[in-house]
Amino acid sequence: xxxxxxxxxxxxxxxxxxxxxxxxxxxxxxxxxxxxxxxxxxxxxxxxxxxxxxxxxxxxxxxxxxxxxxxxxxxxxxxxxxxxxxxxxxxxxxxxxxxxxxxxxxxxxxxxxxxxxxxxxxxxxxxxxxxxxxxxxxxxxxxxxxxxxxxxxxxxxxxxxxxxxxxxxxxxxxxxxxxxxxxxxxxxxxxxxxxxxxxxxxxxxxxxxxxxxxxxxxxxxxxxxxxxxxxxxxxxxxxxxxxxxxxxxxxxxxxxxxxxxxxxxxxxxxxxxxxxxxxxxxxxxxxxxxxxxxxxxxxxxxxxxxxxxxxxxxxxxxxxxxxxxxxxxxxxxx
Ligand code: DC
Numbered sequence: 001x002x003x004x005x006x007x008x009x010x011x012x013x014x015x016x017x018x019x020x021x022x023x024x025x026x027x028x029x030x031x032x033x034x035x036x037x038x039x040x041x042x043x044x045x046x047x048x049x050x051x052x053x054x055x056x057x058x059x060x061x062x063x064x065x066x067x068x069x070x071x072x073x074x075x076x077x078x079x080x081x082x083x084x085x086x087x088x089x090x091x092x093x094x095x096x097x098x099x100x101x102x103x104x105x106x107x108x109x110x111x112x113x114x115x116x117x118x119x120x121x122x123x124x125x126x127x128x129x130x131x132x133x134x135x136x137x138x139x140x141x142x143x144x145x146x147x148x149x150x151x152x153x154x155x156x157x158x159x160x161x162x163x164x165x166x167x168x169x170x171x172x173x174x175x176x177x178x179x180x181x182x183x184x185x186x187x188x189x190x191x192x193x194x195x196x197x198x199x200x201x202x203x204x205x206x207x208x209x210x211x212x213x214x215x216x217x218x219x220x221x222x223x224x225x226x227x228x229x230x231x232x233x234x235x236x237x238x239x240x241x242x243x244x245x246x247x248x249x250x251x252x253x254x255x256x257x258x259x260x261x262x263x264x265x266x267x268x269x270x271x272x273x274x275x276x277x278x279x280x281x282x283x284x285x286x287x288x289x290x291x292x293x294x295x296x297x298x299x300x301x302x303x304x305x306x307x308x309x310x311x312x313x314x315x316x317x318x319x320x321x322x323x324x325x326x327x328x329x330x331x332x333x334x
Pocket of ligand 1: 124146147148150151207210211212214215239240241242243291295
């Protein structure tokens with residue numbers, strides 16, 4: 001069972017506006033908490049005394065919330081309180097963690113819940129995805145691995161027997177791609193054509209293919225659209241190559257994570273060896289350098305540091321140290 005809180009405001013005391021904002025607030029609470037109407041047991045509203053034209057509970061019923069018990073009460077007048085405000089407390093049957101939702105003029109009531117994004121860009125093997133995952137867990141926000149999306153595009157092209165250098169064909173395959181990014185216990189699951197490909201996209205041949213298909217404008221356009229949509233809905237840490245420069249140029253926090261090619265190749269070597277792949281360090285390093293060249297020299301959104309990004313060279317740093325440094329920079333800015 002969870003208790004979810006929320007609030008919103010109206011610009012004036014009109015039934016039409018109350019209906020609109022109550023529906024918006026409840027729909028958003030349900031969406032963010034992944035609730036079906038049948039999960040919601042009880043919705044308790046209170047509103048400031050300057051709202052008289054319609055009970056929020058009645059607006060909820062009119063908006064189609066017919067199953068949960070509903071209750072509204074007027075708050076006493078409190079000097080200095082946010083005017084024309086509707087608050088809600090919703091009890092629901094789920095074991096997920098509650099996500100509180102504050103909309104419109106009420107956003108300022110919980111500045112700590114304000115949506116924000118952290119952009120982590122950098123070359124392959126710089127350690128950014130490990131750090132991104134840990135950071136998202138500590139901040140209790142979503143982690144979006146954008147590289148996984150380009151890898152899924154590449155896997156699709158490989159599976160359809162497409163020629164990776166045929167831009168028109170690759171673009172057409174990707175334009176119809178059935179790709180979903182889902183989350184299970186906080187971990188990203190990449191679903192291609194209805195099947196979980198989170199492991200398959202890590203195969204070494206997919207890495208090089210991803211670097212090739214990610215250079216095509218139509219592929220990038222489609223992926224960037226999906227990434228922006230996900231980031232607009234909640235706070236998240238995104239890692240990639242162009243997050244700070246192109247996907248979210250207004251991201252609140254930007255970092256460029258880098259390391260020497262030797263260190264990066266060694267990290268990838270250890271990672272692949274641990275997974276049982278038979279890899280050769282020298283060819284892996286060559287491949288990493290070639291991917292760097294591809295990713296940095298392509299004409300559309302190349303791998304580049306955003307002007308306002310903080311650079312962190314992780315060549316001689318452990319993951320914990322990198323994480324601490326990022327958290328410290330975030331703290332300095334808030
Ligand atoms: O981070 P990664 O190795 O999983 O990324 C796979 C490829 O996708 C990489 O070669 C570059 C590309 N990529 C990109 O162009 N833009 C992103 N935002 C993320 C990855």
